[in-house]
Amino acid sequence: MSLKAPVTFFLLIAVAGLAVFPHFSDEFYLEFFTHLMVMGIFAMSLDLLIGYTGLVSFGHAAFFGLAGYLLAIVTPQDEAVALWLSLPVCLGGAALAALVIGWFSVRTSGIYFIMITLAFAQMLFYYFNENEALGGSDGIFIFSKPFVGFGDWQIIDLANPTTVYYFVLASLVACYLLLTVMLRAPFGQVIQAIRANEHRTRALGYDTQRYKLVAFVIAGTMAGFAGYLEAVSTGIVSPGHLHWHNSGLVMMHVILGGMGTLYGPILGAFILGLLHDQVQEVTEHWHLVQGVFVIFVVLFLPRGIAGLVGRLFGRPPDLDLEENRVAGEDGNKVDAEPNGERTK
Amino acid sequence: MIEPILTTRDLSKSFGGLVAVNNVTLDFAPGRVHAIIGPNGAGKTTLINLLSGDLPPSGGSITFKGRNITRLPAFEISRIGLGRSYQKTNIFPQFTCFQNCWLGAQSRLKTSMKFFRPAAAYAEVHARAERALDLCGLTHRRDLPPAQISHGEQRQLEIGMMLATEPEVFLLDEPLAGMGPEESEAVVRLLNDLARDHTLILIEHDMDAVFAVADLLTVMVDGRVLATGTPEEIRSNAEVQDAYLGSGEGQA
Numbered sequence: 001m002s003l004k005a006p007v008t009f010f011l012l013i014a015v016a017g018l019a020v021f022p023h024f025s026d027e028f029y030l031e032f033f034t035h036l037m038v039m040g041i042f043a044m045s046l047d048l049l050i051g052y053t054g055l056v057s058f059g060h061a062a063f064f065g066l067a068g069y070l071l072a073i074v075t076p077q078d079e080a081v082a083l084w085l086s087l088p089v090c091l092g093g094a095a096l097a098a099l100v101i102g103w104f105s106v107r108t109s110g111i112y113f114i115m116i117t118l119a120f121a122q123m124l125f126y127y128f129n130e131n132e133a134l135g136g137s138d139g140i141f142i143f144s145k146p147f148v149g150f151g152d153w154q155i156i157d158l159a160n161p162t163t164v165y166y167f168v169l170a171s172l173v174a175c176y177l178l179l180t181v182m183l184r185a186p187f188g189q190v191i192q193a194i195r196a197n198e199h200r201t202r203a204l205g206y207d208t209q210r211y212k213l214v215a216f217v218i219a220g221t222m223a224g225f226a227g228y229l230e231a232v233s234t235g236i237v238s239p240g241h242l243h244w245h246n247s248g249l250v251m252m253h254v255i256l257g258g259m260g261t262l263y264g265p266i267l268g269a270f271i272l273g274l275l276h277d278q279v280q281e282v283t284e285h286w287h288l289v290q291g292v293f294v295i296f297v298v299l300f301l302p303r304g305i306a307g308l309v310g311r312l313f314g315r316p317p318d319l320d321l322e323e324n325r326v327a328g329e330d331g332n333k334v335d336a337e338p339n340g341e342r343t344k
Numbered sequence: 345m346i347e348p349i350l351t352t353r354d355l356s357k358s359f360g361g362l363v364a365v366n367n368v369t370l371d372f373a374p375g376r377v378h379a380i381i382g383p384n385g386a387g388k389t390t391l392i393n394l395l396s397g398d399l400p401p402s403g404g405s406i407t408f409k410g411r412n413i414t415r416l417p418a419f420e421i422s423r424i425g426l427g428r429s430y431q432k433t434n435i436f437p438q439f440t441c442f443q444n445c446w447l448g449a450q451s452r453l454k455t456s457m458k459f460f461r462p463a464a465a466y467a468e469v470h471a472r473a474e475r476a477l478d479l480c481g482l483t484h485r486r487d488l489p490p491a492q493i494s495h496g497e498q499r500q501l502e503i504g505m506m507l508a509t510e511p512e513v514f515l516l517d518e519p520l521a522g523m524g525p526e527e528s529e530a531v532v533r534l535l536n537d538l539a540r541d542h543t544l545i546l547i548e549h550d551m552d553a554v555f556a557v558a559d560l561l562t563v564m565v566d567g568r569v570l571a572t573g574t575p576e577e578i579r580s581n582a583e584v585q586d587a588y589l590g591s592g593e594g595q596a
């Protein structure tokens with residue numbers, strides 16, 4: 001269950017590239033890349049649900065937007081709020097929302113799970129969209145960035161775009177490592193087993209509902225973290241952050257990037273984001289191009305962009321779920337055969 | 345008489361109008377091999393599903409070591425020491441044989457809500473998984489996914505996963521179905537070994553195997569218990585002859 005050398009090598013190069021990027025970039029692209037990294041964290045958190053636990057959440061933007069709004073709410077008019085204070089509040093709020101939404105959702109499965117997560121997220125969307133005190137459909141500005149430091153001593157200045165860039169980059173790496181560690185731990189084994197065969201996982205003695213709920217809360221909290229970073233870097237939160245378009249977009253990042261790989265969804269966020277940026281300059285028909293791109297990836301890269309990375313680096317991606325998917329296709333036979341050959 | 349380890353009282357299950365298990369009252373003695381036989385559709389698998397918590401009963405009760413477990417969910421029934429294997433192979437096609445057994449073995453940790461230490465570092469889980477793999481005879485297939493092993497070996501893996509959870513009572517639903525003669529022989533030997541210090545509830549169509557391992561037999565027909573007795577008693581029971589054994593020894 002490990003990521004083997006070639007892909008790790010690719011990831012290290014990618015991180016090194018991101019680390020030196022600010023030296024070559026203008027402010028626009030610096031902020032754009034900050035946004036893409038935030039979307040990468042967001043997409044990774046959804047991959048924990050879709051790619052590892054098998055929970056297709058269509059309401060993931062709820063946590064992203066909620067944490068952003070919480071930051072706006074706890075930030076006073078013309079004063080900074082401490083990061084030590086605001087971050088736990090925002091993450092706690094996202095976690096609590098995920099606990100409530102998850103508590104209802106994990107009881108359902110398949111299409112019902114998709115619908116119920118969507119319904120909850122849309123409820124939150126309408127709440128913030130109609131809430132004039134929070135700017136209604138225009139959203140709300142956050143004028144002062146969270147203060148990172150103690151007393152008068154400021155450690156880093158989140159008003160500086162380059163600092164925010166590195167802060168987000170460090171967060172991206174930290175989230176990736178955290179998820180990797182969790183996926184290798186007993187908890188990670190159980191959620192991957194749930195995705196593969198929930199019924200058997202339960203029969204083996206695991207309370208699968210609880211594991212799904214915990215995964216949902218972890219993913220929701222991490223999505224909240226992404227939303228917090230987005231609010232910090234852009235200084236604005238709007239209902240669009242919670243809209244189902246955003247949930248759909250991040251789902252697209254996960255699926256096109258390659259579910260069950262963690263790094264794939266980050267690639268998905270970058271490639272779709274950059275493509276959008278480039279296409280926008282030459283044509284208005286972004287959605288048409290996006291559609292063609294989606295069809296292309298789905299038809300020719302069944303394992304998403306991550307599958308291509310694996311191939312370029314000499315072997316298929318090595319996270320065990322990758323090789324597993326191949327086996328999984330035949331795996332259906334495993335189920336079917338005994339029926340046919342059963343002794344009568 | 346010894347206290348039974350597992351009992352059912354008037355246990356029933358209906359699917360719509362169909363009564364698949366009908367007022368079944370049985371006692372399972374500890375350390376015995378109790379086989380349940382009967383024609384297709386007799387309700388044997390449904391009975392196991394009730395015992396294992398896979399299905400909630402429509403009526404009646406189940407007691408395990410004096411504790412009422414009628415409404416316990418499947419995962420808790422597994423945790424208190426009742427393990428099962430499935431008639432229809434129910435494994436993790438994506439994982440290797442070792443990983444399949446691993447998941448069984450890991451389930452005996454107090455909790456798997458552990459997020460930081462790598463699973464591979466849990467030595468006792470590792471040992472338990474290797475032992476189960478060895479017992480079910482798949483050590484040489486350790487790192488292959490189920491798709492790359494034979495159908496009979498998949499059936500062995502089905503048993504291995506159950507072994508990895510180290511149950512006290514084994515609920516075996518046609519463990520020999522789909523196995524070749526050699527594999528069957530190995531599994532019958534394994535069942536005999538297990539029988540020394542475990543309780544086995546065995547559904548099996550292979551009558552030679554049943555008579556080779558079972559201490560007690562229950563015959564089910566149409567969801568009801570037709571008769572329970574030693575292999576000799578069942579063999580000579582006229583009613584059973586009529587209903588079941590009569591039409592060609594051992595074939596339902």
Ligand SMILES: Nc1ncnc2c1ncn2[C@@H]1O[C@H](COP(=O)(O)OP(=O)(O)OP(=O)(O)O)[C@@H](O)[C@H]1O
Pocket residue numbers: 359362364382383384385386387388389390391431
């Ligand atoms: N989930 C279900 N829904 C509806 N009917 C069911 C269900 N499970 C079993 N049945 C029906 O209940 C009856 C008993 O089935 P069961 O599988 O328990 O029989 P069995 O004795 O195990 O037979 P076999 O020897 O073929 O495995 C059958 O008529 C079957 O069609």
Ligand SMILES: [Mg+2]
Pocket residue numbers: 388389390431517
């Ligand atoms: Mg059956």
